[in-house]
Amino acid sequence: MVVILGASSGSGETTVRLLADKGAKLVIASRREEKLRELADSLEGCTVAYKAADVVSYEEVKAVIDMAVELYGRVDVLYNNAGIMPTAPLIEGRRNEWQQLLDINVMGVLNGISAVLPVMVKQHSGHIIATDSVLGHHVYENSTVYCGTKFAVRAIMEGLRQEHRMDNIKSTIISPGNVATDLYQSIQSESARQAELDFRMPYARASRF
Numbered sequence: 001m002v003v004i005l006g007a008s009s010g011s012g013e014t015t016v017r018l019l020a021d022k023g024a025k026l027v028i029a030s031r032r033e034e035k036l037r038e039l040a041d042s043l044e045g046c047t048v049a050y051k052a053a054d055v056v057s058y059e060e061v062k063a064v065i066d067m068a069v070e071l072y073g074r075v076d077v078l079y080n081n082a083g084i085m086p087t088a089p090l091i092e093g094r095r096n097e098w099q100q101l102l103d104i105n106v107m108g109v110l111n112g113i114s115a116v117l118p119v120m121v122k123q124h125s126g127h128i129i130a131t132d133s134v135l136g137h138h139v140y141e142n143s144t145v146y147c148g149t150k151f152a153v154r155a156i157m158e159g160l161r162q163e164h165r166m167d168n169i170k171s172t173i174i175s176p177g178n179v180a181t182d183l184y185q186s187i188q189s190e191s192a193r194q195a196e197l198d199f200r201m202p203y204a205r206a207s208r209f
């Protein structure tokens with residue numbers, strides 16, 4: 001069975017639909033409960049449960065994992081996909097956005113890992129996946145803080161692999177390039193928004209989910 005955090009839109013939603021088609025048992029979560037309900041209702045003949053959860057809250061993430069264990073007795077895969085991308089030049093000093101980036105993109109992944117690891121260690125099996133980014137491998141100007149969060153995700157997932165390989169727990173990152181999703185709507189900086197439109201979106205449109 002698969003738990004997906006950040007399932008309500010974009011790549012998370014697409015993954016839910018793909019796995020549902022293949023008959024996977026799913027627990028899906030993110031903040032917008034209505035979107036989750038609509039998604040779950042649209043998946044006919046599929047075993048899917050949903051729960052509203054903010055990945056910033058360890059308690060809410062733990063409640064999702066607890067729900068999965070209660071329903072299915074185990075968690076085979078946790079997909080940490082939740083993320084935001086409010087890019088901006090450093091000089092704009094958007095410290096609230098930086099904090100949100102750290103809380104969601106980094107602590108969100110850690111909360112997922114922390115909630116599911118005891119379950120997987122006990123099972124002596126499991127697979128934790130996180131959506132990283134090309135920007136977790138290369139730094140681009142105006143995306144500095146977002147890049148920092150995705151570099152952190154890559155480091156954390158590598159550390160997870162090293163620490164738990166003997167527990168039969170796999171660690172995988174997915175590093176997409178530009179994909180046309182709602183992610184770009186989190187950009188508040190006018191200059192960064194224009195830069196995305198000019199440079200990145202042509203590539204993103206070509207790879208729309």
Ligand SMILES: NC(=O)c1ccc[n+]([C@@H]2O[C@H](COP(=O)([O-])OP(=O)(O)OC[C@H]3O[C@@H](n4cnc5c(N)ncnc54)[C@H](OP(=O)(O)O)[C@@H]3O)[C@@H](O)[C@H]2O)c1
Pocket residue numbers: 005006007008009010011012029030031032033035053054055056081082083084085104131132133134175176177178179180181182183184204
């Ligand atoms: N699009 C790209 O070009 C691109 C490229 C590389 C990597 N990525 C990564 O791909 C992942 C998915 O993004 P996307 O492109 O599919 O964008 P998206 O459509 O905006 O999806 C983001 C998902 O994360 C969830 N989310 C955001 N904050 C959350 C929170 N605090 N708690 C729980 N869920 C939260 C959103 O759901 P709610 O709003 O309902 O909470 C939504 O389901 C992100 O990690 C992003 O960094 C995207």
